[in-house]
Amino acid sequence: MLKKKFGMISLGCDKNRVDGERILGEIRANGCEIVSDLSEAEVLVINTCAFLNAAREEGINEIISAAGRKGKSRLEKIVVSGCLSEKFIGELYPALTEADVFLGIHDVKELFPALDRAYRGERVNAVGRCGEVLSPRVVSTPEHYKYLKIADGCSNFCTYCLIPKIRGKYRSYPLDELVEEARSLGKTEELILVAQDTTRYGEDRGQNIFVDLLKKISKLDNICHIRLLYCYPEKIDGALIAEIRNNEKILKYLDIPLQHSENRILKLMGRRGTKEDYKKLFELLRKEIPGIALRTTFITGFPSETEEEHRALLSFIGEQKFENAGVFAYSREPETPAYQMKGQIPASVKKRRQRELYEAQREVSRKYLENFVGKTLEVVCDGIDGAGTGFVGRAYFQAPEIDGNVFFTAPRAKEGEMYKIRIESNSDYDLFGVAVTE
Numbered sequence: 485m486l487k488k489k490f491g492m493i494s495l496g497c498d499k500n501r502v503d504g505e506r507i508l509g510e511i512r513a514n515g516c517e518i519v520s521d522l523s524e525a526e527v528l529v530i531n532t533c534a535f536l537n538a539a540r541e542e543g544i545n546e547i548i549s550a551a552g553r554k555g556k557s558r559l560e561k562i563v564v565s566g567c568l569s570e571k572f573i574g575e576l577y578p579a580l581t582e583a584d585v586f587l588g589i590h591d592v593k594e595l596f597p598a599l600d601r602a603y604r605g606e607r608v609n610a611v612g613r614c615g616e617v618l619s620p621r622v623v624s625t626p627e628h629y630k631y632l633k634i635a636d637g638c639s640n641f642c643t644y645c646l647i648p649k650i651r652g653k654y655r656s657y658p659l660d661e662l663v664e665e666a667r668s669l670g671k672t673e674e675l676i677l678v679a680q681d682t683t684r685y686g687e688d689r690g691q692n693i694f695v696d697l698l699k700k701i702s703k704l705d706n707i708c709h710i711r712l713l714y715c716y717p718e719k720i721d722g723a724l725i726a727e728i729r730n731n732e733k734i735l736k737y738l739d740i741p742l743q744h745s746e747n748r749i750l751k752l753m754g755r756r757g758t759k760e761d762y763k764k765l766f767e768l769l770r771k772e773i774p775g776i777a778l779r780t781t782f783i784t785g786f787p788s789e790t791e792e793e794h795r796a797l798l799s800f801i802g803e804q805k806f807e808n809a810g811v812f813a814y815s816r817e818p819e820t821p822a823y824q825m826k827g828q829i830p831a832s833v834k835k836r837r838q839r840e841l842y843e844a845q846r847e848v849s850r851k852y853l854e855n856f857v858g859k860t861l862e863v864v865c866d867g868i869d870g871a872g873t874g875f876v877g878r879a880y881f882q883a884p885e886i887d888g889n890v891f892f893t894a895p896r897a898k899e900g901e902m903y904k905i906r907i908e909s910n911s912d913y914d915l916f917g918v919a920v921t922e
Contacts, residue, residue, distance in 0.1 A: 486599055488518045489558070491525030493546055494624065497531025498678050498713075498885075500566060501624060502633040503589060504531040507565060508622035510592045518622065523602045527561045527599065530583075532568035534650055537816040543568045544580065551582030561602050563587060563595065584608065589636075590616045591653060618661050620668070626866060628673040628900030629884055631806045632666055633657075634697065637681035639688070640716070642743075643754040643821040644783065644814065645890055647680055654681065654688050663700050666707060673900050674735075675701065676711045676883070683719035692719070695727045702733045711883060713739040717765055718756045729773045730766045738769065739779040745800035746793045749786055752825070759800070768805055777881030779808040784841055785834030786814045786825030794837050801844045807852055808887045811841045846912045849888070854911035860920055863890045864903045865897045877903070879915070887913075894919030 490511045494504035507529055511518055518921040528550050532543035543564075549739060553559045565587040573586055584602040587594060588611035588805055598608040614913050616636070623630050638647045654871065666675060666727040679685065691754035701707055710733050715724075717740050728734050744750050747758050769776055801809065813834040816823055856879075863877040866884070870876075891914060892905045905917040 487524040489519050489524055490527045491519050491522040494528045494531040495543055498631050499633050500533055502631050505621035505624050506592050506619045509620040510595050512622050514596055521733050523557055526558050529563045532566040534567035534571050547582055555821050567650050569611055577609050586611050588612050590614050592619050594686050630672050631676045631678050633678050634662055634685050635679035646817050656686050656688050659697055666701050667704050671706050673708045675707050678713050683715045695723050698727055702731055709733055709735050711735045715740050725772050736773055736775055737777045741781045743783045744914045745797045777807040781810040783812050783814050784837040785829040787825035805848050809845045809883050811838050813838045850912045856907045860904050860906050863903050865899055865901055867899045890915045892917045
């Protein structure tokens, strides 16, 4: 049996991270060591993203860079997994000879058979060899927060997005298996539910049972809090709102990707709903769930977007006052309907519009955070801050890696524990305070 030291580079989103954790689980199940210091790795797994051209370039650059270490370090084999190999294996396999093994997004169980062949001198294309299974994971996040991917694929078919062509149609994982996986993760301060669209959970199996899933996970003693990401606006109904409001374990935070505010652009994007629908939804959410934090994402520079529509989106951000928001410049992706659309926007215009949107959101965020100065917040400690002078954590309105932080000083603090922090100041996206001792 192959006994090697494995390292991993996992690129892309949190959903891809979960896929990478399943590969790590397979490595551990086969009795091999996982090393965090990549210079010690004999086998390097590069789990790739292919959502945007920039992500594809990042993955290829990582592969080429790793290949340069062969013969100069302990590295012997390179395994490429994930979306890049799943979608573009026909181009990659003959051209990217630096890689020894290619796996698709569900080929976890093929890792060791493929490596055995690679160590016998073959280059191996194992993409598509295995079926989809919820195999055991090795968690790569800090122990106190973990992701639970509840579905794969997408059936929304937005005109700018490659995901359906990479990962197929929306597929909900079995409810009982998800509950068991959540239980198997052990003590978890924050369980973050993810999918391309969490709010459609169960519809592909005949009935939307997202609320049922939330209820069952909430009953687990090892799960302290639940955070919801990727909640599409048209599926946020009264039952879900009531569950978020009444369930003490669900954090009063919703990530609702909108992509735009203007109806013409939304229609071109293939998005459901209108600006008017969105405004009504946000008004209802804030009425029914006082203090709820809303996060969203926007795409700027979509084909034919006018300056007037851009200015309208700027106004929308100022009016709706999202607690957190991200902005992406439209990326023209082959094999998507938007690729062929007329009125492609120059890169310089997209960058300028993106900068202006971020400036608008920065002002909203700064004013929101000013409200907490002088108050005390419950904050989970994520560890020592980057400067080593104190600690960093998050309040309920801050998701890991995508939102701001709370930086605080304390005589001592333990990762994963909750602390009361008196807020003394703020920046555009972060808060600063001191732990309150009782």
